[in-house]
Amino acid sequence: MTSTASAARAFSTDPDQSAVLPASWYYDPAILAAEKEAIYFKSWQFAGALYDLPEPGCYFTAAILDQSVIVLRDKKGELRAYYNVCAHRGHEIVQGAGRKMILTCPYHSWSYDLDGALKAAGNAENVKGFDAKEFGLKEIRVEAFANMAFVNFDAAAPPLAAIAGDLEADFRRVVPDFDRLVPFRRDHYDIKSNWKIVIENFLECYHCPVVHPGVMGEENANMQPSWESEDCGYFSRHIIRAHPEEVQSQATEKLPFQFRAGGPIKDGHLWGLWPNVCFIARPGDSNFQVFHVMPSGPETTHETLVNFGKGGAPEALELASFDRFRDELNWQDIGVVESVQRAMHSKGFKGGRLMVDPDNSWRSEGSVHHFDKMVWEAVNGRG
Ligand code: FES
Ligand SMILES: [Fe+2]
Numbered sequence: 001m002t003s004t005a006s007a008a009r010a011f012s013t014d015p016d017q018s019a020v021l022p023a024s025w026y027y028d029p030a031i032l033a034a035e036k037e038a039i040y041f042k043s044w045q046f047a048g049a050l051y052d053l054p055e056p057g058c059y060f061t062a063a064i065l066d067q068s069v070i071v072l073r074d075k076k077g078e079l080r081a082y083y084n085v086c087a088h089r090g091h092e093i094v095q096g097a098g099r100k101m102i103l104t105c106p107y108h109s110w111s112y113d114l115d116g117a118l119k120a121a122g123n124a125e126n127v128k129g130f131d132a133k134e135f136g137l138k139e140i141r142v143e144a145f146a147n148m149a150f151v152n153f154d155a156a157a158p159p160l161a162a163i164a165g166d167l168e169a170d171f172r173r174v175v176p177d178f179d180r181l182v183p184f185r186r187d188h189y190d191i192k193s194n195w196k197i198v199i200e201n202f203l204e205c206y207h208c209p210v211v212h213p214g215v216m217g218e219e220n221a222n223m224q225p226s227w228e229s230e231d232c233g234y235f236s237r238h239i240i241r242a243h244p245e246e247v248q249s250q251a252t253e254k255l256p257f258q259f260r261a262g263g264p265i266k267d268g269h270l271w272g273l274w275p276n277v278c279f280i281a282r283p284g285d286s287n288f289q290v291f292h293v294m295p296s297g298p299e300t301t302h303e304t305l306v307n308f309g310k311g312g313a314p315e316a317l318e319l320a321s322f323d324r325f326r327d328e329l330n331w332q333d334i335g336v337v338e339s340v341q342r343a344m345h346s347k348g349f350k351g352g353r354l355m356v357d358p359d360n361s362w363r364s365e366g367s368v369h370h371f372d373k374m375v376w377e378a379v380n381g382r383g
Helices: 003-008 029-040 167-174 195-202 316-343 366-379
Strands: 045-049 058-064 067-073 079-083 097-099 118-120 139-145 148-152 181-191 223-231 235-242 268-273 277-281 287-297 300-310
Touching (some): 029 287, 029 366, 045 067, 045 287, 167 268, 181 287, 195 300, 223 366, 287 316
Antiparallel strands (some): 058 067, 058 097, 067 079, 181 300, 268 277, 287 300
């Protein structure tokens, strides 16, 4: 192979020149280790829904790679987060979710206030020089964002609100009853692919008519294939334009996007937030979905869908749309991302060209490049 040919296949920060990231970036444990430090431990990570923390003492746990964290409301109702690790010998303080006014470790019963201070440790009075003030829970940054809790292990990271721009306002503009949404179900998937392939797939619709023929309707007639894409630094925004209402109203049960004619959400809206969370609002009544991925290994990913409906589970028509995504569309995506993952080991795959077009049309892979460039720069220390 000539050097020119090699160069043409290389990843480039220039979208008009770039191939995909090197294949090894999708299986090399050293790359995942670098991403862990440079991306996962420096970015805002989705931890859960604020709906699950209605009052003081309510808590839930979340796992950011190998870091277990507790997110809770303290006695004043303020949001706080801690590493879920006892300051004595390290047992996890709590599991799952619940409500407690004192957090007691299940190993030797050290107990902590909701502000993280150690309140009691058995036999402490007989231990030389023991100072309870040295053994509080270690706090982590947490922010409320769009009725969700995000945590960040990096004390120097900019606030989420500063990097997310008008993303929250965009949710509220698109989803009129955003503040009345309630998580009604969580769907889980274990996927045999690197986490980046799952996100890359989310960030383009080049594949949509091929992989999800029904989404665009028969011969793409149901949904206009007008993928509008915009990259805004740490997040991207995409819209799949639905047909005019008279066509929507003819929707039958066979269509994957069920929507109520006259519903407040006219189009399919998809947003990506760096690095590993995406959001979806479907046409119809107010609804929302958090699409969250977490690497479980260099070549495996755990994906969670947190589904929100207005005041609880949506009515049958909208629920059918969530179910169709869970049972059919998402499996179509999982099929392709797992196939791509296998290709990363193929001696026959040299890395293809990202199909970025200057107009950022619905077929452009511009958002994939934008994401890959952020990964590239973070891992190479320039992010
Ligand atoms: S490890 Fe928690 S009390 Fe000992
Ligand atoms: Fe897809």
